[in-house]
Amino acid sequence: MTTNKNLHKLPEKWEWTTLSELGIIVSGGTPSTEEPEFWGGEISWITPSDLSNYKEKYISNGSRNITIEGLTASSARLIPKGSIIFSSRAPIGYVAIAKNDLCTNQGFKNLVITDSLYSDYIYYYLKSIKHIAENLASGTTFLELSGSKFGSINIPIAPIIEQYKIVSRIEELNSALDNSEDLLLKVVRHLAIYKQSLLKSAFYGNLKNKFKGNWKDGELGDIYNFIGGGTPSKKDPSYWNGNIFWASVKDIQEPYLSTTLDRITEKGLKDSSTNLALVDDVILISRINPGKIAIAKSEVAINQDLKIVRPLSSNKIDNKFTYYLFLYLENEIVKLSKGTTVKGIRVDELKSIKISYPDIKTQKSLVSELDQNYSLADDLLASALSCLKRIETYRHIILHKAFRGELIEFDNIDSANDLLIKVKSEKENYLNSIEFLKRKTVKVPQIKKTLLELLKDEFSDETFSMIDIKNRIKLSEKNLKQELFKLLDSKDVNSFFCNDIKEILYKLK
CATH class of the missing domain: 3.90.220.20 (DNA methylase specificity domains)
Known part of the structure; x- marks a missing residue:
């Protein structure tokens, strides 16, 4: 106690x-x-x-x-x-x-x-x-x-009887919350599908047909310039903590980018390869999390993992149209991205993506329609996410009450x-x-056969390769090579190059 x-x-x-x-x-x-x-x-x-x-x-x-x-x-x-x-x-x-x-x-x-x-x-x-x-x-x-x-x-x-009653009540309440959570998650998934279907409709479906206009087929490089960024030296403190917003991948979280976690100085901007996105420029992540985008609501410098998507002719391309177009192209950009450790897409690959785009008047009509529908979907999504947060809060409240004895009636037996x-x-x-x-942690001595003994058991008079050894004998590659080199030095094992299979083979002495 x-x-x-x-x-x-x-x-x-x-x-x-x-x-x-x-x-x-x-x-x-x-x-x-x-x-x-x-x-x-x-x-x-x-x-x-x-x-x-x-x-x-x-x-x-x-x-x-x-x-x-x-x-x-x-x-x-x-x-x-x-x-x-x-x-x-x-x-x-x-x-x-x-x-x-x-x-x-x-x-x-x-x-x-x-x-x-x-x-x-x-x-x-x-x-x-x-x-x-x-x-x-x-x-x-x-x-x-x-x-x-x-x-x-x-x-x-x-008391043990009350423990069982408490657990039963927790799980009963959690079950009801689970059902609500499943429904809300289903709503979230359906809203994501709905928003994607809106984009498809705008560029290849009913909305495109509704606002016919003058559509052209081409590539992204025909109408956009992709401007890269950079990072001022972290070793020079005079480049940092200034008044200029400086964006990296971690800042691209919402549709609009108004502020950043880091800031740089005028000197940092001038002395590095970073570039400045203007208000309403679309910023695209091209590396690490390629395909994600945001619209700049303040002037903001960018690092090397981002690209400013700027129309070659501002009077022919609407910036909000650009935003929706790249939302639609996100999956294709992800598919085109390459890299083992870090995924990324090159500028020439971005420029070669096939697109269809209308005249500026039709672009604005499409944007107005998408804005209206997206706004409704976003309101519903915000409501669903708020409910999901409340469910998580309710779970904490249930546990809080449970271990204060506030969920059940007592037997007092x-x-x-x-x-x-x-x-x-x-x-x-x-x-x-x-x-x-x-017992304490101890290394128990283990009787192990030497590599020579294992090779004799497995191969006897046979010739064998390194792959044969690895397939038949369980030793780490590092230990295997060390022990094999010792046997070669002692002449207990001989090696020769087999021209027929272009591989080194081994044979016991």
């Missing part, structure tokens, strides 16, 4: 305690990635990335498994079904219940509980105290929650104190009986 004056008052027969008093805290670990025999086994191994966007309450496996050898030779610990896993870094606060025996990496602090406790109750409480866990964390490179700090977190314990006494006894027995909690 915990006596802390800062804790809120609990209902009768409830008790405050801490996670360390409630269960056994177990950290995780990662087997060496240099040892292939440690990986690909039957033991589930969870990392925080496995819980990113994970919506389920229970988890049975992650993206990778480890072997019993990997478990034994690392600080990973096999925790039993029903344990609660809690990410303690990068980020803090992911929660799930182990659906089966599994282990985690070192990015978790896991709570092993006894049979008298209810995992689901603790799961929902931990989901409600992410902010508390973050405040207890420390670190310079990234915040991390230590085992002792995790164990010090206070938790209100209701059992007491949490009796439950905690029982848990303490079970926990002591548990600690004495579970082998994985008694």
Whole structure:
């Protein structure tokens, strides 16, 4: 039991305690990635990335498994079904219940509980105290929650019957919110489809036919100039924190760009390759997140990942028409973008994109029609997104009320104190009986065959290639090459070049 004056008052027969008093805290670990025999086994191994966007309450496996050898030779610990896993870094606060025996990496602090406790109750409480866990964390490179700090977190314990009632009520209310959320997400998806259909109609469908005008076929390069940007040297402070807005990819978030996170000076503008977008210029992202656009509502300099889309003849092309045209072309720009690490599209590729465009009068008529329909869709979208935010707020309110005893009526038959006494006894027995909690992290000596012995087992009198070795012998590539070179030096293995297959082959002495 915990006596802390800062804790809120609990209902009768409830008790405050801490996670360390409630269960056994177990950290995780990662087997060496240099040892292939440690990986690909039957033991589930969870990392925080496995819980990113994970919506389920229970988890049975992650993206990778480890072997019993990997478990034994690392600080990973096999925790039993029903344990609660809690990410303690990068980020803090992911929660799930182990659906089966599994282990985690070192990015978790896991709570092993006894049979008298209810995992689901603790799961929902931990989901409600992410902010508390973050405040207890420390670190310079990234915040991390230590085992002792995790164990010090206070938790209100209701009698077991009331725990089940609380969880049932939480899930009943969440189910209703889930249904509303699904409907709202469906609205959001349909609005996105509707807006895309409007663009298609404007350039190739009913709207185009409605405002017939004089349409021409051509390429973007026929009517637009693409002006690149740059970045003043970060080493020269005289270039920065001036009065000129300077945009990069992170600033292109909304249809209109009025301000930026960074600013540069007149000197920074003059001494670098950046260029200045004028009011109503369209700014296109050409690299990192290609295809996204915004309309400048202030004069703004741009970096090298952006392009100013400026009509070659301002009296023939409407800027808002340009905006809608590039909204329509976004998917094509993304498809044309290339790059392994960072995607981007070249100016010559942009200029060669085929388009159809009308006279200036028809452009303005199309813009007026699109503005009207887009405005209606955007109003509906804003309303749907606002409702989605409120749903998330309601979820927090439900958990807040749940652990103050405000969601259910009380039976007042059992007491949490009796439950905690029982848990303490079970926990002591548990600690004495579970082998994985008694032993420390040790490297268990493993009897391994040398590479020479493995080669003799596999190839005997055969000739073999490096690919043959890799296919038949489980060793990391680095270790394999080191050991093979030693065998070549000692003449236990000979090598020769086979002209028929143009490859180096090996043969045992």
